[in-house]
Amino acid sequence: MKSFRRSMLTATATTLVVSVLAIGTASAYSNYLNNWRTVNPTSTTDDNVINGTGQSCALCHFTTNGGKNWNAYGWKMRQNMAAGQSVNNAIINAGPFDSDADPTASTNITEIGANTQPGWTTGPHNTEYFDNGNTTPNLNPPATILGSLDPACSGSIVTYCTSKVNSLGCTPAISMTGAPSASAGTGCTLSTVNAIGNKNGLFFHSTSGPLGAPFHGGFLCVKAPTKRHAVLASGGTGGTCSGTFTEDFNAYIASGADPALVSGAQVWIQNWSRDPGSASTDSLSDAVTAVLCP
Numbered sequence: 464m465k466s467f468r469r470s471m472l473t474a475t476a477t478t479l480v481v482s483v484l485a486i487g488t489a490s491a492y493s494n495y496l497n498n499w500r501t502v503n504p505t506s507t508t509d510d511n512v513i514n515g516t517g518q519s520c521a522l523c524h525f526t527t528n529g530g531k532n533w534n535a536y537g538w539k540m541r542q543n544m545a546a547g548q549s550v551n552n553a554i555i556n557a558g559p560f561d562s563d564a565d566p567t568a569s570t571n572i573t574e575i576g577a578n579t580q581p582g583w584t585t586g587p588h589n590t591e592y593f594d595n596g597n598t599t600p601n602l603n604p605p606a607t608i609l610g611s612l613d614p615a616c617s618g619s620i621v622t623y624c625t626s627k628v629n630s631l632g633c634t635p636a637i638s639m640t641g642a643p644s645a646s647a648g649t650g651c652t653l654s655t656v657n658a659i660g661n662k663n664g665l666f667f668h669s670t671s672g673p674l675g676a677p678f679h680g681g682f683l684c685v686k687a688p689t690k691r692h693a694v695l696a697s698g699g700t701g702g703t704c705s706g707t708f709t710e711d712f713n714a715y716i717a718s719g720a721d722p723a724l725v726s727g728a729q730v731w732i733q734n735w736s737r738d739p740g741s742a743s744t745d746s747l748s749d750a751v752t753a754v755l756c757p
C-alpha cells in the first residue's frame with residue numbers, strides 16, 4: 464500500500480512536471496487555445512491576438528511564438544496549473560484577478576468580456592515572468608495586437624444625495640453622461656433636468672468629498688471647499704419645470720479652472736439654481752460623483 468501510494472505520488476509529480484513543461488512548448492498553441500476558447504466562447508480577445516500577431520501565443524506569452532516566459536495572465540494560469548489545476552480550471556480560476564494591473568483595475572474575466580487583453584496593459588507597465596521565477600518589469604506590450612488592451616475608463620459615475628423639491632413641486636435630477644477625462648477636452652455632459660424654466664443656475668463641485676447637510680430646505684451634497692462653475696440659463700418656459708442646465712464637464716476640466724481635476728481624482732458635483740417661489744429663493748439638485756479618467 465505504502466509503495467503503491469508512493470508510486471502514485473511519483474506518477475502525479477511526473478504528470479505535473481510534464482504538464483508544467485508542456486506549457487512552454489509549441490504544442491501549447493492548439494491545446495491551451497482550445498481550452499481557452501471552450502471557457503470563453505464569445506470573447507474576441509484571442510482573435511485580436513491571432514489576427515494581430517499571426518498566432519495565439521501572445522495571449523499569455525511574452526514572445527509571440529510561446530516559450531518559457533509569460534505575461535502576468537499567463538503566469539497566473541501557469542501557477543494554477545503548477546498547483547494541480549486542470550487547464551480549464553486554471554483559466555477559470557484566473558478570472559477574478561487583475562493580472563495586468565491596468566488603469567481601470569479590471570479583472571481578467573472583465574477584460575475577456577470586454578474583448579481586451581487580460582495579460583497586457585498599455586505603456587511600459589508589463590512584467591515578464593520567467594520559468595525560474597525571475598521577472599523583468601516595465602516592458603511594453605506587443606505592438607501588433609488588435610483592439611484595445613484595456614477596457615475603456617468609465618469614470619465610475621454614481622448619483623447620490625437628495626434633491627430639494629422646488630416650488631412647482633418638481634424634483635431636479637442631475638446626471639453625467641460620457642466619461643469625465645483629464646485630457647479629452649469634451650464629451651462629458653453634466654445635466655440637470657426638471658428645473659424651473661427661464662431661470663439661472665450653476666454647477667458647483669468639490670474634490671474633498673460628499674456631504675448630506677441640511678441646507679436651504681434641501682441638502683448640500685458636496686463638502687467645502689467648493690468651486691462654482693459658470694452661470695447657465697435653464698431655458699424652457701417660465702412657470703414650468705421644462706428647464707435644463709447643461710455643461711460639458713470635460714471642457715470645464717480643460718479650462719484649468721480647478722488644478723485638482725487630474726486623472727484619478729474623484730469629484731462630487733451638485734446643481735444650484737434660482738427658485739423665487741421657495742422660502743430660500745433657490746433650488747438644489749441631487750449630486751453626482753465620478754473618478755476622472757486619463
Ligand SMILES: [Ca+2]
Nearest residue numbers: 506507509510
Ligand atoms: Ca474568440
Ligand SMILES: [Ca+2]
Nearest residue numbers: 561563565569
Ligand atoms: Ca486587468
Ligand SMILES: [Ca+2]
Nearest residue numbers: 580583612613
Ligand atoms: Ca488589459
